[in-house]
Amino acid sequence: xxxxxxxxxxxxxxxxxxxxxxxxxxxxxxxxxxxxxxxxxxxxxxxxxxxxxxxxxxxxxxxxxxxxxxxxxxxxxxxxxxxxxxxxxxxxxxxxxxxxxxxxxxxxxxxxxxxxxxxxxxxxxxxxxxxxxxxxxxxxxxxxxxxxxxxxxxxxxxxxxxxxxxxxxxxxxxxxxxxxxxxxxxxxxxxxxxxxxxxxxxxxxxxxxxxxxxxxxxxxxxxxxxxxxxxxxxxxxxxxxxxxxxxxxxxxxxxxxxxxxxxxxxxxxxxxxxxxxxxxxxxxxxxxxxxxxxxxxxxxxxxxxxxxxxxxxxxxx
Amino acid sequence: xxxxxxxxxxxxxxxxxxxxxxxxxxxxxxxxxxxxxxxxxxxxxxxxxxxxxxxxxxxxxxxxxxxxxxxxxxxxxxxxxxxxxxxxxxxxxxxxxxxxxxxxxxxxxxxxxxxxxxxxxxxxxxxxxxxxxxxxxxxxxxxxxxxxxxxxxxxxxxxxxxxxxxxxxxxxxxxxxxxxxxxxxxxxxxxxxxxxxxxxxxxxxxxxxxxxxxxxxxxxxxxxxxxxxxxxxxxxxxxxxxxxxxxxxxxxxxxxxxxxxxxxxxxxxxxxxxxxxxxxxxxxxxxxxxxxxxxxxxxxxxxxxxxxxxxxxxxxx
Numbered sequence: 348x349x350x351x352x353x354x355x356x357x358x359x360x361x362x363x364x365x366x367x368x369x370x371x372x373x374x375x376x377x378x379x380x381x382x383x384x385x386x387x388x389x390x391x392x393x394x395x396x397x398x399x400x401x402x403x404x405x406x407x408x409x410x411x412x413x414x415x416x417x418x419x420x421x422x423x424x425x426x427x428x429x430x431x432x433x434x435x436x437x438x439x440x441x442x443x444x445x446x447x448x449x450x451x452x453x454x455x456x457x458x459x460x461x462x463x464x465x466x467x468x469x470x471x472x473x474x475x476x477x478x479x480x481x482x483x484x485x486x487x488x489x490x491x492x493x494x495x496x497x498x499x500x501x502x503x504x505x506x507x508x509x510x511x512x513x514x515x516x517x518x519x520x521x522x523x524x525x526x527x528x529x530x531x532x533x534x535x536x537x538x539x540x541x542x543x544x545x546x547x548x549x550x551x552x553x554x555x556x557x558x559x560x561x562x563x564x565x566x567x568x569x570x571x572x573x574x575x576x577x578x579x580x581x582x583x584x585x586x587x588x589x590x591x592x593x594x595x596x597x598x599x600x601x602x603x604x605x606x607x608x609x610x611x612x613x614x615x616x617x618x619x620x621x622x623x624x625x626x627x628x629x630x631x632x633x634x635x636x637x638x639x640x641x642x643x644x645x646x647x648x649x650x651x652x653x654x655x656x657x658x659x660x661x662x663x664x
Numbered sequence: 665x666x667x668x669x670x671x672x673x674x675x676x677x678x679x680x681x682x683x684x685x686x687x688x689x690x691x692x693x694x695x696x697x698x699x700x701x702x703x704x705x706x707x708x709x710x711x712x713x714x715x716x717x718x719x720x721x722x723x724x725x726x727x728x729x730x731x732x733x734x735x736x737x738x739x740x741x742x743x744x745x746x747x748x749x750x751x752x753x754x755x756x757x758x759x760x761x762x763x764x765x766x767x768x769x770x771x772x773x774x775x776x777x778x779x780x781x782x783x784x785x786x787x788x789x790x791x792x793x794x795x796x797x798x799x800x801x802x803x804x805x806x807x808x809x810x811x812x813x814x815x816x817x818x819x820x821x822x823x824x825x826x827x828x829x830x831x832x833x834x835x836x837x838x839x840x841x842x843x844x845x846x847x848x849x850x851x852x853x854x855x856x857x858x859x860x861x862x863x864x865x866x867x868x869x870x871x872x873x874x875x876x877x878x879x880x881x882x883x884x885x886x887x888x889x890x891x892x893x894x895x896x897x898x899x900x901x902x903x904x905x906x907x908x909x910x911x912x913x914x915x916x917x918x919x920x921x922x923x924x925x926x927x928x929x930x931x932x933x934x935x936x937x938x939x940x941x942x943x944x945x946x947x948x949x950x951x952x953x954x955x956x957x958x959x960x961x962x963x964x965x966x967x968x969x970x971x972x973x974x975x976x977x978x979x980x981x
Contacts, residue, residue, distance in 0.1 A: 377965045377969075378965070380963070380965050381963045381965035381966045381969075382963075384957075384963035384964065384965065385960045385961075385962075385963055388958075388960065496814075497813075600958075603958065604954050604955075604958050607954045607957045607958055607964065608950055608954050610964045611950060611953060611954070611957075611964045611967065611968065614964050614965060614968045615940070615944060615968050615971070615972075616937065618968055618969075618972060619936065619937070619940045619972070620933065620936070622972070623932070623936045627932060633925055633928060636928065637921050637924045637925050637928070638921075640701075640924045640928075641705075641917075641920065641921050641924055643702045643705065644702075645702075646697070646698045646699075646701035646702055647701065647924065647927045647928045647931050648694045648695070648697050648698035648701065648931060649698045650928065651928065651931045651932050651935055652694075652698075652935075654932070655932075655935060655936070655939070
């Protein structure tokens with residue numbers, strides 16, 4: 348029996364292998380995705396982001412428990428950490444707590460601590476989620492560490508985006524709020540037993556009031572203590588409310604079509620890059636050009652124009 | 665007299681206009697850069713990065729003063745803030761202190777708080793520095809806020825890279841060190857009057873000892889209180905020492921050739937992207953394909969393959 352058949356029969360090892368195949372961009376991985384893609388589209392994606400140490404992993408952990416035990420859902424988890432090999436380690440540490448989840452049939456966890464392949468990380472994350480989706484997961488929880496553009500891209504591609512804060516002061520938090528406020532559907536103030544939690548909630552509330560419009564989504568703030576399992580049921584209820592809101596208003600369909608457009612764009616970009624790299628390496632002596640540019644006899648812009656003409660990729664064609 | 669002539673005569677307004685031209689990627693800006701590029705290559709680039717609030721702007725401020733007044737150098741400053749519109753504001757606030765510098769003939773400051781054009785920010789920063797270089801600046805100080813990949817790319821492209829820390833505890837600092845340790849030539853512990861400064865220095869020292877090799881660059885740690893102008897003279901001395909080290913060992917030449925290769929690669933990527941976008945928009949009905957993919961009748965990977973065949977950009981050609 349081939350790997351795709353086993354995959355469709357719900358074999359976890361086959362799932363794991365196909366994810367690795369996609370993640371490592373092995374030969375013809377796009378052909379594999381082309382086959383799998385039409386089976387996807389059923390899973391609901393929830394993205395979680397926020398500063399390191401906010402307790403995202405614990406929240407994902409607790410949400411997964413509820414989804415599996417009370418809602419009887421199949422859950423896929425993707426933990427994305429694009430920046431640091433060190434927090435990669437931390438993630439794994441966090442994951443130890445989740446071992447009872449990993450052993451469950453309904454849960455599949457994948458960490459992507461791929462510091463190197465930064466450029467395509469958002470795309471690869473999406474592709475891994477497509478594989479989980481086609482495998483039959485009902486919910487895919489995507490957790491990202493940090494608040495860079497990649498993290499924003501990753502969680503923004505999800506159906507529901509959750510931003511997790513912790514009560515803390517400091518400019519860095521202020522700055523982070525800036526980029527995050529715009530993309531979040533649900534706000535979580537975790538570790539809400541800490542000092543400053545109430546003030547943080549009312550601050551967030553004030554900022555959100557500007558955004559909230561009548562008949563629009565409420566942009567709720569959920570207060571949690573994930574480690575003590577407090578507030579997680581409310582958070583899950585809000586996720587389902589948001590799902591219903593998106594579905595009832597036709598926003599989910601629109602959002603997914605937009606995501607398909609973004610996917611198309613990214614696939615074109617990556618594919619073209621590969622093709623052009625190949626063509627250029629055959630007709631461009633980088634060392635020679637570099638020497639000439641270094642000696643001031645050439646400039647990189649004119650050199651690129653020449654090579655693009657040579658591989659017949661120009662406007663004038 | 666045209667703008668390029670005025671630029672070559674040292675007209676600051678012409679410099680400012682050409683920078684805007686490049687930054688906004690106005691029509692044929694690459695032709696402009698192609699003309700200017702051969703005049704560049706003389707400036708020495710110093711990159712500074714580190715967490716927000718570390719005092720980078722103050723250090724840049726003080727370094728510039730020394731460079732101008734004691735070393736009689738012409739200085740260009742580029743302040744890059746890719747992530748947040750808010751810290752963009754903070755930067756401007758910081759810059760108010762520098763007004764006496766901006767009014768000096770020898771100093772030119774440019775802030776780039778370009779949240780939108782994320783993808784090409786490292787490239788645009790490089791291009792702006794090429795314009796300043798061709799204008800006749802001896803030193804270009806490039807300051808970035810934050811520690812994402814773009815910031816690493818920006819400062820890594822500099823001849824000397826400085827990472828600024830402040831005495832503080834916390835996992836976030838630990839995590840940041842991780843990515844930064846590898847790229848820095850000089851380490852600064854600013855606000856060194858604060859508690860924990862000595863411990864931080866000895867910690868850094870320990871980590872660096874692993875990296876330091878006999879006959880290699882020393883990777884010094886400089887303790888500063890930039891606000892009180894303490895330690896800045898030593899920092900500048902270390903910059904000059906590093907410059908001499910790179911020059912004497914032929915590393916500067918090698919580094920710059922590597923940078924030219926990176927430039928070539930980036931220019932090709934951006935240029936190809938523009939060309940392909942144009943070609944594709946003429947032969948690809950995105951909305952139609954999106955609908956088909958959404959309905960499960962098509963998949964994005966096969967759709968892209970088809971359009972690339974159509975614009976005759978494939979391997980098999």
